[in-house]
Amino acid sequence: MRTSRAVSVALLAALATASVAACSSDSTESSSTGGSETVAACEPSGEDVVNLSFTSWIPGIEDAVAKWNEQNPDIQVAVQTGPNGNSGTYQNFFNQLKAGNAPDLGQIEYDALASFRVQGGLQNIGGCDVVQEAQPEFIDWTWDQVSFGEEGNAYAIPQDTGPMALFYRADLFEEAGIAVPVTWDEYAEAAEKIDAEGGKITNFSTADINQFAGFAWQNGASWFEADDEGWTVNITGAETEEVGAYWQDLIERDLVASYPAWTDEWNNAYNSSEVWTWVSAVWGANTIQDGAPDTAGNWAVAPMPQWDSAAPASGNWGGSSIAVFTGTDYPYEAAKFATWLNTSEESLTILADTANIYPATLDGINLPTLQSGVDFYGGQVIWDVFAQAANQVPANFTWGPTMTDTYASISDGFKQVVTGNSTVSEALTAGEESTVSTMNSQSIPVKE
Amino acid sequence: MSSSIPMNRTRKRQGFLAVFILPFGLLFTLFYILPILYAMWQSTRVVERDGTFGAAREVFGGLTQYQNVFSNTEFWESIGRVLMFGAVQVPVMLGLALLLALLLDSPLVKGRRFFRLAYFAPYAVPGVIAAIMWGFLFSPNLSPFDWVMTNVDFMSPTLVLWAIAIVVTWVYTGYNMIIIYSSLLAIPQDIFEAARLDGAGQVRIAWSIKIPLVVPSLVLTTIFSIIGTLQLLTEPQVFKTFSTAVNSTYTPNLAVYAASSIPDYSLAAAMSVVLAVATFILSFSVLKFTQRKAD
Structure with a gap:
């Protein structure tokens, strides 16, 4: 007995050392290839049939991919869908990149692009002729997001944007004789009147920090800046603090609800007419339709309330791109598919119909499917409001390289705010501190 | 001569034991011991990079991560x-x-x-x-x-x-x-x-x-x-x-x-x-x- 135990221990030890050695040699290899910074040559692979893998969470994207596969027998794309980015797909991407088995293409929102780039996960497809040809078709600020403002580089192809507007219960506003607010001041006044009617003007989400960023974006804030020397973090700038103080006031006066967003309770608050408005992005049109079916026909869309009605601006919440991951053997074919997916009328029509994807192309606004009224919104052609908003989004907003952590720490702070244990301003300060220390731990240079 | 017979028997028994232990030992090593050792090894790594978007390199960092844990x-x-x-x-x-x-x-x-x-x-x-x-x-x-x-x-x-x-x-x-x-x-x-x-x-x-x-x-x-x-x-x-x-x-x-x-x-x-x-x-x-x- 004793000898056999000794044998097995020795065996284990041998196996273990061998595998540790294997691990370490593996990782040096992957870290040296990770993050190609120069524009790589982008040539067709020359193979007869190229098979690409693609991960996304957009409902109905399978239909667009099926259309592509039908038309391109030599480049076949297999699509896999999962939960949306921050709910798990990004974590999967990071894990797959570390393990060296990432798909060829992936759906990535603009706010997460920098995070993937600093991890060396994005292939620079700026050298592909298909990409260069497509660039002029996109709205300028979306191209800035995928090129990080660098001439000739492209780390993804923009798919859609999330211009924000005010979704509101037209019927309730009319019955109560409250004017639809045009400025944020009027919005706060309306909040008081709605509170007197026994409702709440909106729900303050502690989970959607990108929505709050959209509010700050509208007010001209930029949370990050990157140049050759490093990053500047400015989550507590005057523009953001102004927005923060505004919501702090509404929360303190108990004029907004604070249901945990994206839960049945939250849906119920809208469906039961307790909450009257939602300042959200174009894709939110789907969310209300699904979550509050009993209120069909009673909603309408107006432009986002303004800080300065003389200089109208709009925020942006979400919007995503299709990136090609490093490690793909077929950058050219992948870029070709991504470009088709996000520029061709047939693909954009499918995506607009099934997922209320609002195209990032200049021409996308003219898609026939975006010209018709929507029954849920009393037949209003809601797209017109978003088309106007899309043109009013300030171009200079930059996302940071560790947004997962930034969102998590601000969200933790906001959770304290709605229970009355903290303030929005304190949450933003804590978020900035956490962001800087996480960037330091990742050796990402931060300028003071 | 007389002592070689029990010796043989023990060796045979050890052989059987090894066969029975192998499936467990292999799976236990692959899915239990190795991940633990890998985690211990990973915990000694820190990231280094040059420049704003510089490629990340993992290098040996000693107990740096443990310092981070204890101050967290x-x-x-x-x-x-x-x-x-x-x-x-x-x-x-x-x-x-x-x-x-x-x-x-x-x-x-x-x-x-x-x-x-x-x-x-x-x-x-x-x-x-x-x-x-x-x-x-x-x-x-x-x-x-x-x-x-x-x-x-x-x-x-x-x-x-x-x-x-x-x-x-x-x-x-x-x-x-x-x-x-x-x-x-x-x-x-x-x-x-x-x-x-x-x-x-x-x-x-x-x-x-x-x-x-x-x-x-x-x-x-x-x-x-x-x-x-x-x-x-x-x-x-x-x-x-x-x-x-x-x-x-x-x-x-x-x-x-x-x-x-x-x-x-x-x-x-x-x-x-x-x-x-x-x-x-x-x-x-x-x-x-x-x-x-x-x-």
Whole structure:
């Protein structure tokens, strides 16, 4: 007995050392290839049939991919869908990149692009002729997001944007004789009147920090800046603090609800007419339709309330791109598919119909499917409001390289705010501190 | 000559043993030992890069990540939180499990098989489903017991930890009961006979004979429960979406998860190693303490 135990221990030890050695040699290899910074040559692979893998969470994207596969027998794309980015797909991407088995293409929102780039996960497809040809078709600020403002580089192809507007219960506003607010001041006044009617003007989400960023974006804030020397973090700038103080006031006066967003309770608050408005992005049109079916026909869309009605601006919440991951053997074919997916009328029509994807192309606004009224919104052609908003989004907003952590720490702070244990301003300060220390731990240079 | 025959036999037996151990040994190494060693190795790495978007390089960083873990207040707060949770929830759960096991074992109870299954059934419900279900029950707007929930907010910062405790207790009481119950069944019947001849009633038998004899299985379930408590993940993860009181570092495993989604795998690995060591020390102390008491 004793000898056999000794044998097995020795065996284990041998196996273990061998595998540790294997691990370490593996990782040096992957870290040296990770993050190609120069524009790589982008040539067709020359193979007869190229098979690409693609991960996304957009409902109905399978239909667009099926259309592509039908038309391109030599480049076949297999699509896999999962939960949306921050709910798990990004974590999967990071894990797959570390393990060296990432798909060829992936759906990535603009706010997460920098995070993937600093991890060396994005292939620079700026050298592909298909990409260069497509660039002029996109709205300028979306191209800035995928090129990080660098001439000739492209780390993804923009798919859609999330211009924000005010979704509101037209019927309730009319019955109560409250004017639809045009400025944020009027919005706060309306909040008081709605509170007197026994409702709440909106729900303050502690989970959607990108929505709050959209509010700050509208007010001209930029949370990050990157140049050759490093990053500047400015989550507590005057523009953001102004927005923060505004919501702090509404929360303190108990004029907004604070249901945990994206839960049945939250849906119920809208469906039961307790909450009257939602300042959200174009894709939110789907969310209300699904979550509050009993209120069909009673909603309408107006432009986002303004800080300065003389200089109208709009925020942006979400919007995503299709990136090609490093490690793909077929950058050219992948870029070709991504470009088709996000520029061709047939693909954009499918995506607009099934997922209320609002195209990032200049021409996308003219898609026939975006010209018709929507029954849920009393037949209003809601797209017109978003088309106007899309043109009013300030171009200079930059996302940071560790947004997962930034969102998590601000969200933790906001959770304290709605229970009355903290303030929005304190949450933003804590978020900035956490962001800087996480960037330091990742050796990402931060300028003071 | 005479000694070579037993030698051969031993060698043969060792060969057989190796064959039988191999499948277990291989899987155990692949999915248990290696990941642990990998985590320990990963925890010694730090990231280096040049420039704003410079490529990341992993280099040896010694104990840097452990320094980060020890200076991470959220992580230690989360450990304190689960220790408080365990100090209350584990005794309550095991007390209930013991009581149920004793009831099942007493000759007074009818429908033993049905109750055994009924108590055990919650353990068969997947953790996520159980947490979501209880989340609905606790919601002031959606709960069928809304008259309770509007008065007592189980999702508030003061109560949410105990709401999680209720879910965990509901799921695991039956499981622990089965372990205790099977050790009750293993007690020889002649002891009870002797007790009855001495005039002991059912309560007296339970208190003076059954409980002392199932102490080893109580120790076992305590250690399982301590490990489970320190590794709480599913329930707080689900409650995080329902409650504004559960943050991203509410339990140690949630903190590990948050670190790995940055992605900061080295910090997550260091946290995991510290958590494993803490779990080991705690379980081992409980074992030592109870053994000394038994002596």
